[in-house]
Amino acid sequence: MTDDTGDDAGDDSGGDAPDDDATPDPDSSDDDLSLDRFHEALEAEERPVATASEVARRLGTTQAAARDALAALVDRGDVDRLDVEADPVVFYPRDWGALASRERVVAFPKRREIVVDRPTQYTRARLSQFAQLVDTTGTEPGTRGYLYRIRQEDVWAAPFDDAGALVDALRSVLPRRFEHLEEWVRDQWRRAHRFRLYTHADGYVVLEAASENLMGNVADQHLDDDHLRAPISDTEAWVNEDAVAAVKRALYDAGYPVEDDRDLETGDPVEIDLTTDLREYQATWVETFLDRKSGVYVGPPGSGKTVAAIATIAGVGGETLILVPSRELADQWREELLDHSTIDPADVGLYHGGTKDVRPVTIATYQIAGMDRHRSLFDSREWGLICFDEVHHVTAPVYSRTAEFQSRHRLGLSATPVSETGSEEDVYTLIGQPIGADWDSLFEAGFVQEPEVEIRYVPWRDETARNEYAAADGRERRRLAAENPAKVEEIRYLLAAHREKKALVFVEYLDHGDAIADALEAPFISGETPHHERAELFRRFRAEDSSTDGTDGDGLDVLVVSRVGDEGIDLPNAELAVVASGLGGSRRQGSQRAGRTMRPTGSALVYVLATRGSSEEEFAQRQMRHLGRKGVRVRETNVAE
Template structure:
């Protein structure tokens, strides 16, 4: 009889000759001459199982047997209507797919409900150590079950286990057959080349991806759809604002470069633009920009153009007028909880020193970061300044004002920053996001693009 077994990140098919089935007709299955067996990638297990069933091929499923343990888990959440709709849509799609909800909309609640509904050994994969800790605490609070951990200095498996993407990739060949359900938090990370194998090496038939922004500019979300399933439910910020998330307003403030800043900006930007014209390249083309980067390795003029672009970007994003305007905004919102976002670490420290703001950057240690956020949560601090690290992967306490002094043209980054201030306030107040943009610079186009 044909037998399916998990084997080092693959599904091994033993007894193919006896089953009278053409190997090449099965999803992703190929003959492995080294092992003299047929194999397919582990993530194709569900498709393979379904195909065999549809064709009436009898088989013994040792993959399913290995995760047959039933977990008796339940939770105390009262799901919001859109959360219940999201879980229902995912189950209707065959318990595979991606759910897109804004930051602050309770994606964790959706996953906890799905875990309880399926009641099978589950792996939750997250991008950061902060999220690893947060998920483990949440699961231990909600479920009367042991919760294991891969990452953060611990390698302990359990029927419910939380792992970083890095650890999931490293451990997948060994434990990839131990789970019937896998949850990928911030699932857009799976689009990265290295992390894709973390999903390919797992056999779990039930798969759930969670994100605030599913689509990637590089199109890699199509790879995610193949590994996890398509987007099965989405709700935007505007769909939930007012009832489940705070009402919000976005205000764009334009400031002028100083005379010296303007001269330096025009000089640097001119060097960059002139090279593009001479080389018949366009910033509108991603392939042209890649050509420029490649040329910079052996073409001094191309290298100088790239360096000039970086100088111009730094000038427009760190303008003195932005610092002055921030001071007025902080004074205006002295009674509010404010998060200030920048693009460069050196500006974070400049603002921290000038306005006595607690600072969080990639250089901030985990213990110090937790202490700052805890003091922000309890109200000892009412404002914090950061460069990128609070965009995702960190449980940020409630705030109602955000000031974006600088950022990229990424819609994902902008959506995540907006989401940091959308948790409803007790007084029902409106959230405010300020975009401070240098007038008559390329930053105006950057700001337009991220909208």
């Protein structure tokens, strides 16, 4: 198959250096440097960043003069600087758009894939509305390649008023028109707007089809007898209240996702106002949700989904049930609610293994919510909103209950794209469509710290260890590679090299955790650690250390954690993560661990240790490729024997 590749979008203007607007300004000093001349220097260097000495060389001035001139541009806000430890400072234009001529877009319409080199913010923001970022390549800032794929679900969920606007968006990023691709997009769009649920003036739910034929053929064929009560017209039918979820699921499976325009219950009112100003993208998430009445906020860890969810609770304004995967997260949710809103603490209840307190806003664990004997939780109040934190943790019993609660607003939160949750159809039909931002733009805007990820290949400590591995098989082999004793030395070295950073060390096996914790004289938190002890250790980890703030605190700098630390626990000052073992885990686990360090402040470093010459090498690469797809850069280093 020859791919129908498009032309280069704009390289022809690549050599088109901006005009030098240089009628010399009599008042300006010799070290004045226009932004255009800085661009020229970059063009000449053929790199998106340059050091002061490179600029000096290109412009024929001294390094000191170039440094002063660049400092002036930085002061004016035109240029940013990046201080790379052990490397010279580099400068780059704040407005990357000025280098837009370097963007290159190639479409593969048959595969519905789009490859973009050095995309501008505009292109990325546009593409993320109707395509998924599936891979990134290259490591230099500004020179990375991005691979997007347009799937039917992406078109179904695209935030446009009509197909024309969607096709316009598609055309605005592609180098030329691709008739077949546009046709396919229109067709998918049409499919997602053929069936609609709405609330009749008399209160019951109606399924409306765009044509008699659709009602007669598609709906009749795919729906069960008890889904619909009675026809109302050739294109409308009265839906059995209990069957709303089933109707949505059946038509989704048939390739006709249903638009849901029903009036939903808002629940008994609850007094709550947000006290934190939302960031622009958060405000957009909340607006979109309130408009659609259901949806899933998808953003990297630390991107402010919880805060946006609190704004949503205030927006809906009714009693809310929040479901979370663990008790620790329940406690954390309560604190965030109190921190970011005016809610009366007496209105917030916790419902889990430790306490069962139903209040206007109640936070419960999935485990309890899924138990039959706690069924009443769902019926005990007029919940207007049910919020599902970490949606990929929703269990089958909770889904089946959710199916009964289709008349409430439903909000999911996820750091994992819905397409990777393993239950995409359930999430889409029972909770809602994804609402999200392009991860990269959040990294770039500085709202979330992009982690620096490095895979470090650690040699075996000695021949004996290597031979033992070679002689073992199966699980034992995996364990030996995981517990390679040379890793302890490597962890010590990494912690010493970043003494000022709070560090989390992740392990897979309890024995390994104990051994590392002993060697580092640090506490180890595993599933066996009682909840109150976990909470206390996490609190101490969050606290300032006595050695750094001069107070008599009981802060901790290092925590060794097993899978319990994998997600959701907010450890805002974890700036360094070492993944010591756990390379047999899922792709999701890899990105969650890295995610633990993605926080708005501080630097974020993730080291993944893999034993050289073992299956861990491949596991590490596979897990980290997953992060690469999200736009995170991954480096690899061989540790010397």
